[in-house]
């Protein structure tokens with residue numbers, strides 16, 4: 001039985017449907033991607049998973065059981081709206097959160113020191129939150145979500161505000177947590193992060209589920225409409241090939257958008273008849289392409 005199961009879960013705010021019959025399960029050792037444009041229903045879904053709001057209909061089960069306050073200890077949450085107190089010391093603040101989730105003060109202090117060492121910021125222990133940069137406050141918020149070693153972790157825009165080095169650090173940490181068997185619900189507008197981390201995804205659009213399944217199979221179900229071409233000399237006439245939508249020269253290659261699969265072979269023919277071809281690749285769509293195709297143009 002999977003640790004997190006949602007069946008036909010719906011939530012209304014007055015006349016407004018925020019989430020409409022959402023259905024998914026997350027396995028242990030899995031990072032599940034919850035995606036959607038602004039206002040699609042992601043936060044509402046996460047708040048229901050956390051037991052902060054109750055669904056109007058449908059069921060949510062945590063390790064096979066309905067909600068109880070005991071579950072709070074099982075769950076860790078990194079909210080999109082960060083909630084640290086600026087004037088309070090990191091150690092007081094994080095150990096307080098940990099104690100709320102059932103940890104002893106001593107164990108929380110020990111764990112906090114270990115996390116700060118891991119994130120290479122041991123001296124933050126005695127600092128006030130307001131003394132830290134935004135990105136470093138984010139690391140502390142992350143530690144506050146995981147310090148009590150939760151089994152189910154809900155991460156909403158976990159890497160926002162972080163520089164590329166810190167993004168890698170936190171990404172690796174999330175992968176380590178996955179490898180340790182945690183069940184992770186991951187929401188982000190950064191499709192490249194979702195692509196790197198998630199095995200299965202669900203895309204919401206105006207409260208409805210519009211795409212769900214493994215990232216691999218979703219990608220295979222979309223046409224390949226991008227060709228990368230690198231040649232000795234510039235190839236003439238690519239934009240006149242039937243089925244070509246656009247030709248864009250990048251620094252190291254040319255990217256050609258097509259809407260007919262046959263156009264790819266015509267591109268190769270044209271290129272090899274004119275010059276040496278170093279690279280010709282028909283790319284599968286990126287998650288970004290898929291997202292824009294699925295919800296683009298008509299979100300809130």
Ligand SMILES: Nc1ncnc2c1ncn2[C@@H]1O[C@H](COP(=O)(O)OP(=O)(O)OP(=O)(O)O)[C@@H](O)[C@H]1O
Pocket residue numbers: 013016017018019036037038039040041042043044045080
């Ligand atoms: N407390 C509330 N009262 C009334 N309407 C709400 C409330 N919370 C959310 N909504 C509405 O429910 C819908 C879903 O909102 P939700 O915050 O879940 O979206 P989201 O996918 O998390 O968006 P974002 O990417 O912008 O964070 C929106 O139309 C929103 O206006």
